[in-house]
Amino acid sequence: MSNKHSLAGRRDFIKQVAGMGVLTAIGPAMLGRAFAADKIVVGVIYVGPRDDFGYSQAQAQAAAAIKRMLGVTVVEQERVPETADVQKVMASMIEQDGASIIFPTSFGYFDPHAVKMAEKYPDVRFAHCGGLWTAGKHPKNAGSYFGYIDECQYLNGVAAGHATKSKKLGFIAAKPIPQVLRNINAFTLGAQSVNPAITTQVIFTGDWLMPVKEAEATNSLVDQGVDVITMHVDSPKVIVELCERRGISVCGYHADQSALAPKGYLTGAEWNWITPYTEHVKAAMSGAAMNNFLRGGLKEGFVKTSAYGRAVSEGARKNADAVKAKMMKGEFAIFKGPIKDNAGKTVIATGTTQKQTDVVLEQMNYLVRGVIGKV
Amino acid sequence: MDTSAIANSMRRMAEVLLVPLGALTAALVVFGVLMAAIGKNPFEVFALIYKGGFGSAFAWQNTLQRAAPLILTALCVALPAQAGLVVIGGEGALVLGGLSAAFIGAHLTGVMPVTTWLAMAFIAMLVGGAWMAACGALRYYRGVNETISSLLLTYIAIALLNHLVEGALRDPASLNKPSTTPLPESHLLGAIPGYDIHWGLVLGLLACVLCHVWVRSTVHGFALRVVGGNVRAARLAGLPVGRLILVACGIGGAMAGLAGMVEVAAVHGSANASLIAGYGYTGILVAFIARHNPIAIVPVAILLGGLNASGGMLQRRLDLPDATVLVLQGIAFLMVLASETLYGRAKIFQPRRG
Numbered sequence: 001m002s003n004k005h006s007l008a009g010r011r012d013f014i015k016q017v018a019g020m021g022v023l024t025a026i027g028p029a030m031l032g033r034a035f036a037a038d039k040i041v042v043g044v045i046y047v048g049p050r051d052d053f054g055y056s057q058a059q060a061q062a063a064a065a066i067k068r069m070l071g072v073t074v075v076e077q078e079r080v081p082e083t084a085d086v087q088k089v090m091a092s093m094i095e096q097d098g099a100s101i102i103f104p105t106s107f108g109y110f111d112p113h114a115v116k117m118a119e120k121y122p123d124v125r126f127a128h129c130g131g132l133w134t135a136g137k138h139p140k141n142a143g144s145y146f147g148y149i150d151e152c153q154y155l156n157g158v159a160a161g162h163a164t165k166s167k168k169l170g171f172i173a174a175k176p177i178p179q180v181l182r183n184i185n186a187f188t189l190g191a192q193s194v195n196p197a198i199t200t201q202v203i204f205t206g207d208w209l210m211p212v213k214e215a216e217a218t219n220s221l222v223d224q225g226v227d228v229i230t231m232h233v234d235s236p237k238v239i240v241e242l243c244e245r246r247g248i249s250v251c252g253y254h255a256d257q258s259a260l261a262p263k264g265y266l267t268g269a270e271w272n273w274i275t276p277y278t279e280h281v282k283a284a285m286s287g288a289a290m291n292n293f294l295r296g297g298l299k300e301g302f303v304k305t306s307a308y309g310r311a312v313s314e315g316a317r318k319n320a321d322a323v324k325a326k327m328m329k330g331e332f333a334i335f336k337g338p339i340k341d342n343a344g345k346t347v348i349a350t351g352t353t354q355k356q357t358d359v360v361l362e363q364m365n366y367l368v369r370g371v372i373g374k375v
Numbered sequence: 376m377d378t379s380a381i382a383n384s385m386r387r388m389a390e391v392l393l394v395p396l397g398a399l400t401a402a403l404v405v406f407g408v409l410m411a412a413i414g415k416n417p418f419e420v421f422a423l424i425y426k427g428g429f430g431s432a433f434a435w436q437n438t439l440q441r442a443a444p445l446i447l448t449a450l451c452v453a454l455p456a457q458a459g460l461v462v463i464g465g466e467g468a469l470v471l472g473g474l475s476a477a478f479i480g481a482h483l484t485g486v487m488p489v490t491t492w493l494a495m496a497f498i499a500m501l502v503g504g505a506w507m508a509a510c511g512a513l514r515y516y517r518g519v520n521e522t523i524s525s526l527l528l529t530y531i532a533i534a535l536l537n538h539l540v541e542g543a544l545r546d547p548a549s550l551n552k553p554s555t556t557p558l559p560e561s562h563l564l565g566a567i568p569g570y571d572i573h574w575g576l577v578l579g580l581l582a583c584v585l586c587h588v589w590v591r592s593t594v595h596g597f598a599l600r601v602v603g604g605n606v607r608a609a610r611l612a613g614l615p616v617g618r619l620i621l622v623a624c625g626i627g628g629a630m631a632g633l634a635g636m637v638e639v640a641a642v643h644g645s646a647n648a649s650l651i652a653g654y655g656y657t658g659i660l661v662a663f664i665a666r667h668n669p670i671a672i673v674p675v676a677i678l679l680g681g682l683n684a685s686g687g688m689l690q691r692r693l694d695l696p697d698a699t700v701l702v703l704q705g706i707a708f709l710m711v712l713a714s715e716t717l718y719g720r721a722k723i724f725q726p727r728r729g
Contacts, residue, residue: 049697075691082649084573084642088437089687091571095433096426097691108552108649112642130551175541177551206537207648363550 039071040100040285043093045086046078047106047234048209054235054254055208059105059129061255062273066281075099082108090117094124101125101284103277110144118142125290127280129273130179132362133292143292145276147302148356150186151327152269153230154334155305155320156251157190159266160228161198162316163249164191169200170221170229172239174208176375178364180232183269185368186334187230187251192370194319201226202373208234218242228266240265249311256306267320268306275301297356298327341366342373383726390724398714402707409702415693424703427688428681436571442673442680443572444469446579447634448658449665449672450586451507454627455521456667457590458620459603460514464525465631466655467532468506472499472632474536474555477639477646478544481556488562495636503632504625506532511624515617521624533651540647554647564640575637580673582630587669599623631655660704664711679704 044063046056056078067074075097080086086109093099102124104114110131118126118139131144160169169191173180188200201224203217210233218239221229230251231239237260243250244261252258252268276294283290296302305324308317326332333355337348347366348354354361367373407417428438451465476495483491510528513519539545539555546556566573590596602609602619609616634654639646661679665671686700719725 043691076694077687077690077697079697080687081652083638083652084440085652085683088440088684091433092427092437092684092687093691096688108647111552112644132550175553177553179551 039073040281041073041075041093041098042066042281043090043097043099043102044074044076045080045089045093045102045104045106045109046076047082047108048079050076050078052235053237053240053257053260054233056105056234058255058271059103059273062271062277063103065274066277069278069281071285072281080106082106082113084113086113087117090114090126091120094121099124101127101281103127103129103280105129107131114142115139125280125284127276127290127294135292138292140292141290143280143290143294145273145280145294145302147271147273147276148295148297149269149271149303150182150334151297151332151356152303152305153183153186153253154190155324155327156230156267156269157187157192158194158320158323159308159312159316160187160230160249160251161191161194162313162319163266163311164198164228166225166227167195167198168224168226169198170218170226171200171202171371172214172217172221172229172231172233173202173204174210174233175206176204178362181364181367181375182361183232183253184371184373185364185366188368188371189334189339190323193323196370198370200371200373202367202371204373205233211235211238214238215242219246222246222248230269252306258306258309262309264311265306265309266312267308270304270306272301272304295357298324299330335361340369342369342371344369379727386724386726390718390721393724394714394717395711397717398710399707402703402710405706405710406703415695420689420693423688423692424682424685427685429685434681434684437684438677438681439576440572440680441683442676443575443579444634444638444654445657445661445676445679446583446672447575447630447637448654449661449676450582450658450669451503451627451631451655452659452662453665453667453669453672454586454590454630455507455511455620455624456662457596457599457603458623459606460511460620460624461522462507462510462525462624462627463522463659464507464510464527464529464532464655465627465634465658466651466653467525467529468503468628468631469635469638469655470529470536470650471506471532471635472503473635473639473650474539474544474646475499475502475632476636477555477558480558480562480640481645484559484562491558491562492564492640495640496633499632499636500629501632503635504629507628507631508621508625511620515620529655536646536650537648544646546645549645549647552647554643554645557645558640562640563644564637566641573637573641575634575641578633578637579676582633583669583673586626586630590669595619631658660708664708666715682707 048056050056050060063074063076066072075093077089080089090102107130110128114126114128115138118141122141126142128144130146133144171184184202191198205213214233215238228249229243231253236253236257240250240257240260244264249264249266250261251266255270258265333353335348335354337352338350339348341347410417410420428434448465452462455462476499479498480491480495483494510521510525513524514521541553544555545553564574598614599619602616638650643649661672661675665675682700682704689695689699
């Protein structure tokens with residue numbers, strides 16, 4: 001019996017190798033650039049499904065908006081892992097679909113994947129989400145865009161600060177990295193602007209998509225008396241739905257999740273990627289130089305807040321709107337000294353203000369006073 | 376060889392070719408009906424699958440690159456299977472192999488690249504092998520089910536990777552994506568010259584051939600298969616069952632560890648959470664379809680790589696969801712596995728006597 005198996009394997013192999021030669025010979029003749037040259041083809045790559053109510057959906061909304069621009073064709077691919085696969089997907093979009101600008105939207109796509117492809121295809125632009133593009137180190141046809149979403153998390157905090165009765169908030173986060181810590185701190189500072197006694201209990205789940213752990217964390221927070229939760233994970237769906245079922249309030253993240261929690265949804269921190277997408281695509285079409293380091297907050301239209309839910313009081317709306325108006329004018333600083341971390345150490349001295357563009361903020365490694373948890 | 380012997384061997388050959396081909400055709404028909412049901416032209420879908428996976432030199436490189444890690448992780452399942460064990464924890468050996476290789480690679484920089492690669496491969500195979508051999512030992516000495524233990528050990532391996540990458544081994548410069556210290560540019564394992572495929576493919580092919588020779592053409596390999604066939608008989612025959620089990624698991628784990636080393640040296644340049652890409656799990660599928668035959672793993676991995684490559688084409692051109700290709704894979708593998716019962720059924724393929 002085993003001899004038969006061995007034969008099967010050997011013959012299958014020979015068959016495959018023979019097939020390989022034939023197919024390779026006739027293949028290129030059948031394959032042409034799929035789209036006309038007078039149109040621009042935009043490739044968008046997502047790490048999760050496009051309808052994840054979160055990170056990938058926020059990007060897909062911008063891709064859908066770009067599709068409506070004149071002369072723009074969009075090709076999309078979802079659930080692409082951060083391995084050699086994503087390099088092949090980028091190359092496929094260029095070679096098979098004729099894409100001349102690629103949006104690799106997951107953080108892990110940048111180094112080495114997008115950088116490598118940018119070196120290989122110098123005529124194609126790579127607009128990456130979140131990467132730290134560095135002049136001299138990275139190719140000129142690669143760049144990054146990102147938004148100061150901590151502004152919206154601060155506003156989430158203000159709404160949460162008004163809504164909480166137990167003065168205990170919860171934050172469910174993936175990993176203790178600077179981007180995430182900045183959101184946790186902004187949320188807490190926003191809530192403490194309403195009542196300095198408010199605390200935020202943090203739970204790190206360890207990875208970006210952990211639905212089971214996220215559900216466990218939500219239940220555990222509610223059982224501890226937490227009555228408003230927000231998060232920084234790839235797909236907030238599970239957390240938002242569970243908060244609604246447990247009867248507590250929730251602030252969204254990445255995209256609008258109000259449909260999942262019609263009673264308890266206060267507001268949410270949303271990306272507005274349409275702004276950077278439009279800028280990159282327009283530049284690519286006109287042949288203008290690529291803006292390699294594109295950043296913006298509420299004022300620049302890179303982020304936005306969800307409409308207030310019905311659980312948000314009149315006073316809370318007024319308070320949050322006042323802060324938002326100041327942010328829109330560029331007159332508000334979230335990280336303004338004195339700020340102490342939760343071990344009592346001063347991290348921002350009195351009189352020091354770290355503006356949104358300050359790179360020190362991109363290296364954050366502490367949790368502010370009132371956050372219960374450890375980095 | 377007389378004419379009837381030749382005719383008989385032709386019949387056998389026709390059987391091993393036509394049965395899986397028939398299964399694949401049946402799968403395509405079922406999938407085509409599904410596509411038609413959701414309003415897509417099935418022939419357009421087939422044309423795109425061909426174009427995306429096998430239709431050009433570019434598509435072939437895409438396919439082979441995706442197949443490369445699967446070949447090695449499939450061996451991690453196929454080799455213990457020779458000894459009758461169902462080991463499904465290749466992901467853990469891959470992850471830890473990659474991590475240890477990244478550690479060595481980042482610190483052994485003052486030497487020729489090839490020395491670093493050999494050291495990385497050695498340590499990755501050692502760690503991966505030890506990890507899987509632990510499953511074999513648990514099985515042999517303590518009677519712990521190896522399927523469960525290898526799966527659970529994978530969770531431990533992933534937790535270890537995350538813990539070390541985010542803690543003791545973290546490169547302080549890796550802010551938002553915790554990683555180990557990267558290998559210097561000069562020590563990265565490049566692509567096969569002239570192709571856009573990394574050396575993992577060559578290592579995989581080589582490993583398959585060597586394993587095939589070991590399992591099919593050596594006394595040691597025969598002893599291993601005796602253990603897989605009947606442990607009691609093997610013991611009665613005086614075979615060192617425990618050692619054979621440890622060796623099979625160890626070499627399987629070493630292959631998965633090597634896959635991890637290639638991921639680090641050729642793709643990522645450092646170890647981080649991206650190593651957890653599910654190659655270990657896809658390898659289980661490949662090994663089972665290949666009926667644990669080391670050589671058959673190669674075409675099966677290529678078929679799977681091709682389907683994955685063309686899945687992108689379906690998404691981009693027809694706006695189909697990512698799950699489409701998973702559905703096709705599911706149907707295809709169900710058909711191939713079901714077709715196994717057809718061997719020996721059709722009279723026309725059977726040897727004639729007299």
